[in-house]
Amino acid sequence: MRGIWLAGGVLFLGLGLLGVVLPVLPTTPFLLLAAGCFARSSPRLHRWLLGHPVFGPPIRNWEENGAISRKAKRLAVGSMAGVLVVSLVLGLSWKVLLAQVLLIAVGSAFVLTRPNGPSA
Template sequence: MRGIWLASGLLFLALGGLGVVLPVLPTTPFLLVAAACFARSSPRLHGWLLAHPLFGPPIRDWQNHGAIRPGAKALAVSMMGFVFLASLLIGLPLKLLLAQGLLIGIGAAFVLTRPSGPRG
């Protein structure tokens, strides 16, 4: 079972890495799943991910406080808006736009209602 967790962690780490360079692919959710997988399979990789200067802080914010930093919130919601605008511009059918708008709205509401930092 440890091998499955490790392989899953590596897969989600790779997807998170792709999210760094592809603006429509989220990074942090994949890294959160990778961290959870590594916690069950590889203390070394789990520690490396949490200590990483770029990836570690948002993972620790989420694990310790359920928080998303304001800049990350702004980026996430902006990208959601960009994707929806692009869908409008390419002329997706109304049913798809409605479904996409509903899902983006739910995602944005979730992101915006998370704490922005450690609770005082």
């Protein structure tokens, strides 16, 4: 079972790193999944991810407080809104737009209702 968790961690880490350069792929959710998988399979990789200067702070904020920083909230909701605007400009069908609006509303509600975490 440990090998499955490790493989999942590597997969999600790879997807998260792809999300850094591909604007349509989210980074943080995949890194949170990677951290969860590594916590169950490799304490060394889990510590490495939590100690990373860029990726570690938001993961630690989530693990310790169930929180998303204000900056991350703005970025997440802004990105979702940007995708919707691009979809409108591209003239996607109303069914696709409706699905996006519903999913973005749910995603935004989740993100915005999380605590901000400890003050920096």
